[in-house]
Amino acid sequence: MGVSESKTAQELALPVGVTLDRFIMHSQSVFPYATGELSQLLRDIALAGKIIHREVNKAGLIDVTGANGTENVQGENQQKLDIIANIRFIRALKNGGEVCAILSEEDEDIIHTGNDHGKYVVAMDPLDGSSNIDVNVSIGTIFSIYRRITPINSPANINDFLQGGRKQIAAGYILYGSSTMLVYSTGDGVNGFTYDQSLGEFILSHKNIISPSDGKIYSVNEGNYNSYPESIKKYITNCKLKSYSARYIGSLVGDFHRNLLKGGIYLYPSTTKDAKGKLRLLYECYPLAFIAEKSGARASDGFRDILDIVPSDFHQRSPIYVGSSIMVDEAIKA
Ligand SMILES: O=P(O)(O)OC[C@H]1O[C@](O)(COP(=O)(O)O)[C@@H](O)[C@@H]1O
Ligand SMILES: [Mg+2]
Numbered sequence: 001m002g003v004s005e006s007k008t009a010q011e012l013a014l015p016v017g018v019t020l021d022r023f024i025m026h027s028q029s030v031f032p033y034a035t036g037e038l039s040q041l042l043r044d045i046a047l048a049g050k051i052i053h054r055e056v057n058k059a060g061l062i063d064v065t066g067a068n069g070t071e072n073v074q075g076e077n078q079q080k081l082d083i084i085a086n087i088r089f090i091r092a093l094k095n096g097g098e099v100c101a102i103l104s105e106e107d108e109d110i111i112h113t114g115n116d117h118g119k120y121v122v123a124m125d126p127l128d129g130s131s132n133i134d135v136n137v138s139i140g141t142i143f144s145i146y147r148r149i150t151p152i153n154s155p156a157n158i159n160d161f162l163q164g165g166r167k168q169i170a171a172g173y174i175l176y177g178s179s180t181m182l183v184y185s186t187g188d189g190v191n192g193f194t195y196d197q198s199l200g201e202f203i204l205s206h207k208n209i210i211s212p213s214d215g216k217i218y219s220v221n222e223g224n225y226n227s228y229p230e231s232i233k234k235y236i237t238n239c240k241l242k243s244y245s246a247r248y249i250g251s252l253v254g255d256f257h258r259n260l261l262k263g264g265i266y267l268y269p270s271t272t273k274d275a276k277g278k279l280r281l282l283y284e285c286y287p288l289a290f291i292a293e294k295s296g297a298r299a300s301d302g303f304r305d306i307l308d309i310v311p312s313d314f315h316q317r318s319p320i321y322v323g324s325s326i327m328v329d330e331a332i333k334a
């Protein structure tokens with residue numbers, strides 16, 4: 001794992017192995033004006049992640065698998081675990097008290113938590129990779145955090161969520177895979193924490209992740225090949241000519257995480273069916289683009305950086321090419 005040359009006091013002081021809690025406290029101590037609310041919010045997200053970890057690990061044993069028989073605002077069949085994850089995250093953020101409003105993939109409109117004193121809003125994909133829940137393939141949770149722009153003690157509104165990707169003050173994901181990991185950034189480097197169930201703690205395991213600038217892995221649903229733009233067809237063909245490895249598990253978080261560590265590119269282009277692609281800007285593209293950029297990787301919609309897209313509505317979609325910067329550059333130029 002690459003680490004940047006200039007090791008800050010903070011990095012030197014925090015060996016791999018420290019708990020998330022200590023890492024958060026330490027990170028907070030570096031910011032003299034920090035008041036602890038963001039730290040608490042990160043802890044609330046970690047708590048919800050532990051609860052979902054428990055549910056996911058029992059998927060198949062307990063009745064959390066299969067469709068719920070309901071549809072979300074995207075017209076997708078909601079899986080039981082989509083609903084459970086949504087409820088658990090909303091509850092954890094409500095009880096934590098730092099978040100005044102939430103935008104979720106599973107709900108059409110803003111969820112007001114009742115914490116009008118809260119300084120933050122969260123946009124989230126509570127369960128990513130829903131098609132993989134029942135077949136024991138890695139799934140995840142994706143989150144994006146903004147400081148609200150509406151006055152404290154007033155209800156949050158649409159403007160708090162449509163600030164744009166570069167206004168995120170923190171973002172990350174939780175991967176429920178062979179191990180459960182929390183990966184996030186508050187703007188100063190990207191760090192990964194592996195959940196040690198026996199301790200009930202997230203432990204720093206991937207410090208200051210720097211993504212390789214190039215790679216030999218491409219992740220794209222080739223089943224849609226015929227409906228992709230010519231440039232993407234050309235890029236995919238080039239990857240094959242260079243004998244790159246095709247890796248696509250159908251869980252954005254899982255594909256993104258592998259490529260972040262090993263080098264690679266994930267593409268969900270526009271298709272003839274979905275001119276805007278499939279993935280949602282506010283709670284899938286923006287947060288992963290934030291992590292990508294803070295780890296030296298890149299995220300584009302083919303024309304501009306994902307973080308520069310001006311948002312217009314809660315559940316809007318965007319094509320996305322994210323991963324090693326050299327590979328994303330090539331995909332855009334193909
Ligand atoms: O089946 P497709 O069209 O390849 O789409 C797979 C993509 O859709 C997603 O499942 C969308 O996310 P959700 O599961 O949160 O709806 C991504 O995780 C994944 O990369
Ligand atoms: Mg998703």
Ligand SMILES: [Mg+2]
Pocket residue numbers: 082105125126127128129130
């Ligand atoms: Mg989802």
